[in-house]
């Protein structure tokens with residue numbers, strides 16, 4: 582049996598994708614729409630307060646294309662809190678005109694492959710900050726789930742740990758060349774959802790998503806072992822942008 586890597590795990594994560602039922606939204610009266618928006622913006626402010634108190638973080642982005650209209654990416658200490666957030670939103674009037682399209686449950690993860698021997702990573706403030714991060718307010722988001730292949734000789738999980746470490750070192754070198762252009766949050770979902778990881782990228786220039794994913798496809802670790810789900814890409818939302826989007 583190959584040696585399993587010890588992961589470092591941080592905040593739990595829920596990606597909650599919704600579509601807006603535009604006919605239902607337009608059929609509400611002006612008063613009902615105003616109440617629904619007030620309730621939504623009240624929640625956004627509540628999420629911001631949680632982030633200010635460093636008890637979690639929430640990213641709110643529109644989604645381009647037909648897979649969804651917007652996403653909440655929530656990070657919280659416990660799965661219970663994520664459940665409460667979901668239910669709280671579902672009870673709002675605004676949620677009544679949305680349709681859930683996809684969700685992904687995971688936990689912020691750092692692999693132990695690059696761990697420095699003899700040190701306790703949980704004592705390192707830089708690592709703790711990466712496990713419980715404030716989500717970037719970049720202009721764009723890109724999310725996709727992925728697996729590492731388990732087929733015949735291309736089985737990530739039967740590779741010796743040293744070989745996996747070498748692949749990830751090469752992967753990290755490519756990643757580092759995007760410093761300042763892309764921030765990545767890797768969340769682990771083995772045992773939590775239908776894929777093994779969620780990859781969430783943030784950038785001010787959306788073209789950098791295409792560039793990094795393209796470049797990584799040629800890296801042997803991704804070329805041999807990477808399997809990818811649907812891609813979601815979108816733009817940063819706030820109260821005023823959402824209000825403009827919801828203008829009937």
Ligand code: VOV
Nearest residue numbers: 692693694695749753756757759763765778780794797803
């Ligand atoms: C934006 C840049 C960027 C950077 C700097 C970066 C660096 C690193 C390092 C150093 C490490 C190893 C962690 C450890 O062990 O300490 C990882 C780990 C990982 N990555 Fe990554 N990654 C990036 C970006 C980045 C992207 C764009 C993708 C998607 C891959 C693609 O083909 O589309 C990805 C995936 C992952 C995954 C799924 C893991 C976990 C693998 C495992 O088996 O555990 N990642 N990643």
